[in-house]
Amino acid sequence: MVNISGAQPHMLRIVIALFCILSVFLFFDPIGFASTMNHHVAPPGSTTTVTHIVLFKFKPDLDDGAVDVACAKILSLKENCLLPNSQHAYIKSITGGRDNSPEQLQNGMTHAFVVQFENTDDRNYYVEQDPAHLAFKKEIEPLVEKIIVFDYVSGVF
Numbered sequence: 001m002v003n004i005s006g007a008q009p010h011m012l013r014i015v016i017a018l019f020c021i022l023s024v025f026l027f028f029d030p031i032g033f034a035s036t037m038n039h040h041v042a043p044p045g046s047t048t049t050v051t052h053i054v055l056f057k058f059k060p061d062l063d064d065g066a067v068d069v070a071c072a073k074i075l076s077l078k079e080n081c082l083l084p085n086s087q088h089a090y091i092k093s094i095t096g097g098r099d100n101s102p103e104q105l106q107n108g109m110t111h112a113f114v115v116q117f118e119n120t121d122d123r124n125y126y127v128e129q130d131p132a133h134l135a136f137k138k139e140i141e142p143l144v145e146k147i148i149v150f151d152y153v154s155g156v157f
Contacts, residue, residue, distance in 0.1 A: 048153050049092065050123040051116050055109040057146040067111075070143055071096065073136060074113050080132040083125070091126070092116040109148065123151065 054074075058067050078091045096113030099106050117123040126133050 048119060048156075049116055050118075050120055051114060051152055051154065052123055052126075053150045053152075054113045054115070055106075055148040055150075056111045056113075056140075056144050057108045058110050058143055059145050062143060066143065070140055071111065073139070077115075077133060077136060081126060081130050082132070083122075090118065090122045092118055108146065120153075 058070070074096060075094050078094045079089055081091050082088060083090050093116045094113060096111060098111055099109060115126075117126065
């Protein structure tokens with residue numbers, strides 16, 4: 001029979017060392033494993049909603065009527081932007097309005113619009129190719145002093 005009594009303290013030390021190492025990885029994540037698991041990037045054509053935010057600073061010399069017409073045209077893009085193959089509207093929703101924040105952090109931006117698309121393909125078509133959107137961009141250009149655009153997929157950081 002083999003005497004293993006001398007090996008037991010070694011095994012105990014090895015088990016404790018492995019436990020400590022695993023604990024470090026589980027609780028402190030030194031190599032960033034857990035953080036990479038939460039960073040999902042939506043592939044093109046996915047059904048992950050893309051939110052497209054557009055902030056406008058209209059020129060100060062515009063009358064309210066011209067701004068109201070421009071805003072109505074922005075909101076009408078939901079019905080006027082159609083996919084070329086199906087001729088169906090593809091914008092999920094558009095909302096917007098005039099700034100009324102008491103925080104005074106809008107940096108001169110006067111109006112905001114939020115457009116939601118079903119996926120990145122729809123958003124990309126809207127931004128790059130949609131004739132109704134491209135025509136609108138040319139039409140509104142002389143009315144605005146500054147535009148900020150920001151797109152995101154909720155939860156993707």
